[in-house]
Amino acid sequence: MKPALPATIPVWLLVGAQGVVSAASLVVEIVAGRMLAPHVGMSLYTWTAIIAVVLAGFSVGHWWGGRLAEKTPAAALRWTGGALLAAAITTAGAVPLLPLVAGPVLGAIIAPVWSITALTLIVFFLPSFFAGVPAPVLTKIAITSADRTGPALGAMFAAGAIGAIAGTLLAGFVFISWLGSALTLVVVTVVYLACAALFVRLGGQGARAVGGAAVLGLGLAVLALATPNPCDRESQYFCLRVEDVSADPAEPVHLMVIDHLAHGISAQSLPTVQFTEHTAMLDHLSRLRAVRDDFTSFHIGGGNFAVPRAFAAHGTGAITVAEIDPAVTQMAAEAFWFDPETATVLHEDGRRALLTRPEALYDIILGDAFTDVVVPVHLVTREFFALAAGRLEPGGSFLMNVIDHEDRLYALGSIVATMGEVFEVVEVWTQQAQPDPGQRMVFVVVGGDAPTPVDSFTVPAPDETRFGALSPRLVEGLAAGRGTVLTDDYAPIDRLMGLSL
Template structure:
């Protein structure tokens, strides 16, 4: 039985509007899902793969159930769709609170971190996607039944879904998250679902409104609870969830840690600009100074983070310092909480590779790579083509230094980066803490690439206690990397897989 047999036909424009709104809201949830998961599991290929797979699975199941509902008389189908949208509002409103509640138990209980991400994502975001997938078949069936040009009507509904998905993606990524935050964005989605649910109930005709109204009030309350809860981020920028943690032993001598998403990305002390608090920062600063062709050397920093190394070099009085930090809010936090003076450096708030590519007249004595997404360097910053660009932007005696994280029992990522750099530079060294690592331990390396070997084979630097760092013997390096190592290119750079995760 069609809607036209029991009530006036629904205008196609209204059905198109409903589908557009629901689709936009559902894709907004998908984008926010990646952001709210980041403080718990990081923002990696694994995170986005899980989010996309779970959301698509939810849509598929919802479309299947919506198709069954579409076989009912139209008023009944619209009323059921209204309830599906109320459930979409409820599950969306509770998603952030649920995530905070289950994240730690799930990740602790699931042995493999990648499976932990997938299961956590499914627990929190499958149901919102499932309920959001219900309306499309119902609205499509009504559009086809109530319009003489059924093919055009069906095409309009499909187009509305695609346009809504595009709009939701753009609005979430470019506007909502940076202006409203994750909780605020999901609250807006909750209200959108409730408005569309009310329209479905209205189109269905007579029926009790008490239960839907109470459920809608409950969804608004749950969204308000999420908004009122303490935010996991001090700042939620277009790129990252940023937190600053006070690590000071004394309030008279402040020390802060910058956490981006779920990992510490730098640490600094107000009164000790020359002291690095992490192994990689200590090696980068010491090796840059050691290998520089002269005291007033110029440097280009890929990634700012807490700006500890640029701050130290500025304090030393080296030459011009240039930093490519994609997120301007990271720079603001470094200036406010990590005692970095933005006037001491030239700062490009853009992708580091593009910043190098579009300024061919600039050359540097030292280029330092310290950019990460989760525990892996972004794929476009580990390829042969990028390393060729780095080589072309170095002075004749220049040096490239790169922070690399890998695991003692794997070293696939380290081996591939070394193999790729050897395609471009005549000398490639690997430096690390001069101590026997624990089996399977996560290790921090700095890879050195240039025209000549480093004069010294080891050095001491505070990190913050005095530590000894050394270059791996070339023969030993060849032995441990034997049989490993891909040459990474712009076409093929599976760095996430190569780093992997501990089992």
Template structure:
């Protein structure tokens, strides 16, 4: 005899399903500091987790053939294995991330291999209980159809609950490591419940294994956190890069990508190529007059801080993550009172705000690509509607010198909307395979200047590329216009190299 009423089986099925989906969502956050958060990252995670579930369901089906007490005992051990592999995930990721990525021949392969190394086994063991519990529910019930339907529904409802809880509650409030610790403890408790339902007395081995799983999770909690702040969007870190402790300079890292540098005592100095170009091109095109500006993305708020210090004009910033703004205020000496800050997606913010701006700056990135919905013809048409006559749209783009497919596609799309499109970059030949930084300037007319030299932070000369270069680029790449219906920016950027930071 076993103790397995249908209601208890339904609850256990929902709980295990929820826990397994929590792990899947947390996997994305945990991998982000190592490989970024892109379409490729989520594709790899989902594929690996589904592969684990599939293998686990097959194995669970074999276990379900045993008599119920034996099947429940084996399921209890599977859940202890899920607890062990989940509890070890934090330490394992830190141990294997660099070797796995170094040995992989291509970054996409590295992302997939890293996801598999850390998260395949937790998914496999979490997939085992479902067929076992469903088989017991059917065999122990007088009405097998409703019992089977209840188990399937419980699994789906649990998956939905786990996804929502991970994305909206656990990661933001507990962080990735503590969330995995909670899941680990839940798996241990679920294993004990399986033993109890099968009237199996847990032995010393299962007790020690459960304790080891909890200890592994606690070890992960004791390690120094990878992130200073885990928000609903990013793993945020502030890195001190000052040569002189008395003159602080900080670098902001979101996931694994450097997003800005600021010096406490030099608010007007731009420490990166793209901020130097954005700052100088905008001020040059405004010809010294006061101008209004709208920033798509805040990051370290380096340029808004500089323009506020110059009293350049009213500033609006659309930064989707409030935690990024708080970090900029705390660690990058940005005064939130110096700008109007909208914590919303920039496209939505522009659509809902009818104000017009002299300068609109596009500086939003996920991984190394601009979010797909911010590079389409429909979005650029919205930008044009929000610009004053004579205004300019400036956009930061990163691409590999031997590809330039993403750059070409964005230029082709801008040309479909704006009469004039310029490409600015450092006035030096690119090195082979270099990841090159560009700033695009789009408006009704070209800039009145074609080159300038500014600190970045050392004096650096930047120049506009010729129209002949643009025409040849579009012809050689066959670039098409990006639309809301089709905007494969991740594929166009590619992953020929890993981003710095």
């Protein structure tokens, strides 16, 4: 005998509710990545932690929802409404909670993997747990109230999957770039509150039963909107921020922050002066190695466009920049004095840009794209370096910015070993200064068919700084002793950087 329901509930209503809750829960998962980025970056480990924590929350929520499904349908629906009220409260509360706990958690746990996981667990486990409760309850009611249990069961599973797809697409393509993270979570909070009211009403209780919790949830939503946004602009790719680091207001100097890392500094009145080690090396080495003064260049990653801006000021040849995020280019033009008319800017991935334009050859190709502190995996492989070498004019050079730790150098050694399979000459340049133990160091790796005509140089960065090339013997030792040839099939760059367990 079918359990009595407080009222006849159409299966389509249960299917629709399941789809809406599933969509909302996946929106939270995608937004979690954007919210964590200003604190821990957007690395492989960030997304791994988010997916693991959210799935753990769903799993425990499903388990508890299965227990609730054993109650009478009316009681189960009321409990499910309460769970979604809690989902609304914890979702809205995630916005003010994250900046409160990020500093203490990241300071207490040194290992990046565990600190990222712990922070994600504290902020996003409960929203996922409560959002996982409705699925078993609604499914149980659907299959016990329908004339045909098989189609009802299939419809509920399909609704969950379709809702997850819709939530992922809406979060990635619409909500984050148009509303921002905080307002997106406020929208999810309102959706959870509406679903909670529906379930409590279907369970036979008046809407006033949810009033107190709804007020709390809406109060936290208002607090979320009032919480300072760490981003000046949220694009489809990054959290972007500009900071004024001027010593003299009459001589503006700006710093670009992408997610949680500084990506470049520029001064309005000094277009040819670089303010960071890597841009100073990329700028000067390119001009040292170029076969002519009006050399052509292709830049993978724009950042604050400091190097393309300097090239234009030096009067080089045609400049092409592959910057995947249009918002980065717009910010460079608005706040970093880059003139878009001086370069051809391609808003697409750098590897794809090279791959789809086989007719275009360049004297200099520069790699300065990063995901967190590592070069994106598809830009450090043998296949990519072969592609870049094939897009160089005779006598051309490939240069790339690499970050590694003084006491490891496995990532640097692997990139050197991999480039050595493609380029006849591979050089490693860095600042000529004694690093601190374990210090994160900045290198520029050069590939070409001839060595650079000098083995050191001094340029303003912005203070006079001396850079030098590692000896060929040391470079060979890095490749042989610490290098792994990286391929499209195997390139564990995060682990080589020491970011794993």
